Amino acid sequence: ATGAGGAGNTPSSQRGFKRAAPGSKGEQLTLLALEIHAACRGALLPDPRHDSVHAIVLVAWEDAHDAVSADEVALLCGLVSAVQSLDPDVLIGWDIQRESLGYLVERAQHLGLNLLRALGRTPGLGSVKERQEDEWGALHASGIHATGRVLLNLWRLVRGEVGRTAEMARAFGIDFFSVLSRGSQYRVESLLVRLAHTQNYVMLSPSREQVGGQPAMEAIPLVMEPESRMYTSPVVVLDFQSLYPSQMIAYNLCYSTCLGRPSHVRAGQAAAALASADSGTDPAAGAKAGTAGAAGVGVRLGVTSYAVPPGVMTAGGPLDPDSLVIAPNGVAYAPASVRPGVLPRMLSELLNTRVMTKAAMKRHAVDRVLQRVLNARQMGLKLISNVTYGYTSAGFSGRMPFAELADSIVQSGRQTLENAIRLVEGHPHWKARVVYGDTDSLFVLLPGRSREEAFVVGAEIAAAVTACNPPPVTLKMEKVYQPCILQTKKRYVGYAYENPAQTCPTFDAKLT
Missing domain, CATH: 3.90.1600.10 (B family DNA polymerase, palm domain)
Structure with a gap:
């Protein structure tokens, strides 16, 4: 094959290819918009069998060119030359079927020209699409095809959007x-x-x-390395429904309920008491008056500092330490009964x-x-x-990031998944083994079981794990793979069954 920049064979790998320089005008996809002006007879709409094309307007990025053609055939040939020169990846028109490129294609056919083939990237070769009736595309997309280029019907895209x-x-x-x-x-x-x-x-x-x-x-979700091989026994796939939102609801995790780490709170209050003793003031009176330092020495909490007022996090106080929600990362939150988040x-x-x-x-x-x-x-x-x-x-571009809260959410989700794994593998009746887990999902192997038994055990696992967690944390059985191949993280393939009555499996693959 010969490249546009010189002769030679096509390289066998991508080594040596370079992307467009950052900030340059070269993009990975180039777009060309196309509209036309055609003659009409009185109040009738233009008909490509009778009405000629007077002008073709092409709009490309920062590229303008005017040309006058001697006749209509020359105008269409000029369009082909312009498209081949600009070599766009995407051709767009407002109504590309009836009033844009589609009109030109029908007009060219009337004049004996195969315009779509000439506009493609292989003008000397016919395309399989030329011999096919694209009924779905005519009703939902552009309905016309040029080899190597994407044709978009803009009004349909806008209507759906x-x-x-x-x-x-x-x-x-x-x-x-x-x-x-x-x-x-x-x-x-x-x-x-x-x-x-x-x-x-x-x-x-x-x-x-x-x-x-x-x-x-500091926290990262749990993504297990799978036991890479082919599994002929059933593998049950279970997912936690909306894991992170359900963690925030179940444990009342919020900006408004976060109290920081209890050890930091106690240290701040002790420092405040010592400072008050040195100055001869009463910390409680200072708290009522709202004076500086009344709440103790502030500790770093997210993007700001915060100190719990004295006497609040004490036994019998508004926030009894025994009633606090302590996230797995050690940060305390007020329970929903005291302050709903x-x-x-x-x-x-x-x-x-x-x-x-x-x-x-x-x-x-x-x-x-x-x-x-x-x-x-x-x-x-x-x-x-x-x-x-x-x-x-969103610690870089976020409007209101909160590192401790974000870590609490991730760690709570991770702990929920780890607890589910221990429950599954420790159950004497199921005799199951978790062979893969990813953030909010479990892949449970049931050696020697039938597919019907796998659906029963999967439902039992989902019910047992859901019962062990506060609402609305819910584990749902999604499907059963048999057989399947687990290659590595986020890469697996198998035949999926979504219910016991399904006899013909669906091919399911994840390759990201």
């Missing part, structure tokens, strides 16, 4: 354009700031220096609303329009609940 965007804007309570232009943190904050306001909280707005000065995050309340409402939305989808299964609306809504609710943890852990 507008519906999803509108539902997300309604669900998140933000403006339409922000759904398209802003990231997940903005969406989380739009919900959190309104809910915090109803609870008389003010959102913290740390500086870049404060964000950079917070403690480094804002994040847990927000996530509970999101997950409950999603359950109601999915129930409404089942009740209105015959209404296709309503199905699309409700599906977009429940997907938006799922998205916002799953990215809430990321809002707390």
Whole structure:
């Protein structure tokens, strides 16, 4: 094969290839927009069998060129030359089937030209697509094909995006354009700031220096190295449903409930008592008066410092140490009975609303329009609940990162998974072994069992693990693999069965 930059054989590997320099105008994908101006007869719409093309407008990145053609055939040949010269990866048009490239293709056929083949990257060779009727593409995509190029029907893309965007804007309570232009943190904050306001909280707005000065995050999720081989016995796959959101709800993990490490609190209060003794003041009186140092010596907590007022974290006090929720990373949180967290309340409402939305989808299964609306809504609710943890852990670009809270969430999820593994492998009746685990999922091998027995044992495991955890932490059996191959982390393949009645398996692979 011969490259565009010179002759020679195609290299056998990617070694030696270079990407476009950062900041340069060269991108990995090049786009070319195409529109036309055609003649018409009176009030009739242009017909490619009768009405000629007067002008073709091409728009590429910072590239403009004007040319006048002697006739219509020369105009179409000029289009081919321009496209071959620019060599775009993607061709787009507003209505690419009827009023853009599609019109040109039909007009070229009337004039005896095969325009699509000429516009492709192999103009001398025919494509299999030329001989196929793409009925689905005609109704849902562009419906026309040029070898080596992606053809996009812009109005169809916008129509599908507008519906999803509108539902997300309604669900998140933000403006339409922000759904398209802003990231997940903005969406989380739009919900959190309104809910915090109803609870008389003010959102913290740390500086870049404060964000950079917070403690480094230490916790990582549990990702086991699988026992790499082929398994002919059933392997049950179980997943925790919304693991991180359920941890925040179950253990009341929130900005508003975090108290720091109890040892730090005691040290700060002891220092405050010593300082008060030296100055001859009463710490309790200072706390009531709101004087500096009344709450003790502040300790680092996230992006700021915080000190618990004296007498609060004592036996019989408002926050009895025995009633506190201690996360696996050693950070204490107020129980929900004392102070319900804002994040847990927000996530509970999101997950409950999603359950109601999915129930409404089942009740209105015959209404296709309503199905699309409700599906977009429940997907938006799922998205916002799953990215809430990321809002707390965005230590570089985050608006309100909180290292201790983020570590508590990850460590709680990791401990939940580890406890489930110990329960599964220690049960005398199941005789199971966990051969792989990844963040919120378990792969449980049942040696010598049948597939029907695997579904029974899988249901028992899901029920037992769920019963051992506070609500709403739920383990769900997803499927049974038989057989399957576990290669390495996040790479496996197998035949999947989702229920005992399924006789024909589906091929399932994860290669990321």
